[in-house]
Amino acid sequence: MAMARGVAAMLLLASVAVPAAALVDQESDRIRELPGQPPNVGFSQYAGYVTVNQARGRALFYWLVEAEPAAGPIAPLVLWLNGGPGCSSVGFGASEEVGPFRIRPDGQTLYLNPNSWNKAANLLFLESPAGVGFSYSNSSLDLYTGGDAKTALDAYAFLVNWLERFPQYKYREFYIAGESYAGHYVPQLAQLIYEKNKGIQNSKINLKGFMVGNAVTDDYHDYLGTFEYWWTHGLISDKTYHNLKATCLNESATHPSSDCLKNLNLASAEEGNIDPYSLNVVGSYWADSPISMLPIYQELIAAGMKIWVFSGDTDAVVPVTATRYSIDALKLPTLANWYPWLEVGAKFTKD
Structure with missing residues (x-):
């Protein structure tokens, strides 16, 4: 049965045709070459705006870095969200964390990041909410009425509209990742997608799980x-x-x-x-910020969603101690004992 579902999913992916209008929109967003980019880059890039609220003129900026060819023709899609609130996913997530390029000390040229996540997945960096990075709103009121719920709704509207521009990513395995205050953004968006997908057999947004690092998770345990x-x-x-x-x-x-x-x-x-x-x-202007994401974790874990929580040990803003307290509060069974994770830059792990 599992193999049959897998074959059906691959056939569904293969059958997604890209309308001519979508191809035109994609080409208008294509990045031919970034300033200072190294030659012979083997992956495509796109960037542009997607309107999430027509009435208010609210639009979110994205940068899509497609997977390297070695990742295969149906590599998963990963949406990356930085936290803050107010941190740029382009300025931080893409440029300093998981993106394909790093900026040389001269400030003029780029070099390839050997640890870029696009070696395994298509990376979709989203500037969220409006007012962060290149994302904007024509209504100044939007900049003073932000909050978790509005951010999740806008991110969901972005995904729905973006998939019409890039229909080849419909039904693709989809994950959400982020760090810091994205510890709110990521599970809340995952929960919203999960709720919207209920009753749909083959969801266009094929959410499989999420990943958060040094995440703001639960106010009591974080403090x-x-x-x-x-x-x-x-x-x-x-x-x-x-x-x-x-x-x-x-x-x-x-x-x-x-x-x-x-x-x-x-x-x-x-x-x-x-x-x-x-x-x-x-x-001061953030309307809603639930004190805990743990109920969302419990709901999505019960639904079978894959969740990976990682935490660097030198972060003094959302430290590893806070992450451990929050995860322990879930009272989940330990499947594998504490053991060394022998990768460059990694320390210990527990499942």
């Missing part, structure tokens, strides 16, 4: 792990550590109380020039 990380790494005093735990643990990370904010500022002063970025300015 607990972050304060512990700062304290155990000698960044803050004993007094500030205890005051943070007393005033912040039951607070919203996006809209903290004045007492919590006071102690966060004290911690920042004690850290000196080690400066974790502040969300206060964006947070």
